[in-house]
Amino acid sequence: MLDIDARDAARAFSLTQPPPGFIDDPYPVYALLREHDPLHELAPGSLLLTRHADVLAVYRSPNASSDKKAEFAPRLGLGTPIYEHHTSSLVFSDPPLHTRVRRLLMGALNQRAISRMEAGLVSLVDGLLEHLADRPAPDLIEDFAARIPVEVIGNLLAVPHAEREPLRDWSLAILSALEPAPGPELLARANAAVSDFIVYLRQLVDERRRHPGDPEADVLTRLLQGDAEGVLSETELLHNCIFLLNAGHETTTNLIGNGLHALLRHPGELQRLVADPALINTAVEELLRYESPLQLNNRRLTAELEIGGQDIPVGTFVTLCIGAANRDPAVFADPDRLDLARKPNNHLAFGQGAHACSGMNVARLEARIAVGRLLARYPHVTAAGDAERDRRVRFRGLRHLPVDLG
């Protein structure tokens, strides 16, 4: 492609109407944007950033707000359940709410708490692997990846096992409303999911108030108790529980699913991991980089900020493209190559700065156990037919991944 065509193609890029093939493989488009239009105007006052250094600069800036009330009011509908949800959770808040909720959550997601999850996770994964062999057409999403996070997050909030079934569908519906252009049908599903979730959580919260759990392990008890600065309001409490249940759900399913899919498409790397299971730590980091489950984050500048040598005015809405930053050749040698031993690997799959993912070590543990134990048990696993992709731009993942266990 001539440079001038490439520049035009980059400038014409739209997230709401991406070019054909983008959902299946966005990386050539990201490369075009990084090279020819790294501060890409999506609309007046709205930029898409694709270079690692630029994305990092915004994550680390104290003048980049996560509050989304102004964006969400017209898009989600002021006063609707889905608007209330997405404007009350910590991820879309600034201090002081963000600081308080994050401190409470982090206290229950420390290394000690995570280590305690390991034995239960191993038996959950081994049980799923056992059943996989009985399936006529094993699907590594439905029968495996999607079954793990729901149990882990359910345990964190001590949701009774029999009540976990609707969590995945609620989570999918609520997070889908964050797509760049959610239609009326999607919004209706999201509103219904928030309302049903709230009804369910009120009962769970009442029950936990009557019978508190161990605040070292039970996040809900911790959120209910509050800290020296007081307790959360009912709205803050319920919506942050919903957020937590959602945050660790689809993302981790997609880390495991995308990771296994990438390995199936790179049998040399798959066999490298089978031969050397000690590679699992760097392998999980590389799978996070290579096919990041969350592709986009957003901020609004609260002061002028220099990005990539340009002064970007206060008020600019910035979309940070994690997927593009994680393939930036300025940071990663041969970025389109999957290299399970890659080191260093400064990927941005968990974001960075004040809002960096609170559950990153939970997700890493789940992926290490899921991928490691699957390959130990079924080292000759291969793809059986086409994987079916989830067709959204913010969340990158698969709906189905049929395999032959070998």
Ligand code: HEM
């Ligand atoms: C592979 C799986 C995961 C990925 C890729 C992921 C990604 C992210 C990213 C990129 C952010 C930053 C959002 C921003 O800056 O605007 C974030 C925030 C967050 N994540 Fe995760 N996440 C994952 C799993 C989890 C898990 C398992 C949990 C909970 C156990 C969790 C809880 C959170 C929370 C609470 C926040 C908000 C932090 C804050 O605003 O201070 N995530 N996640």
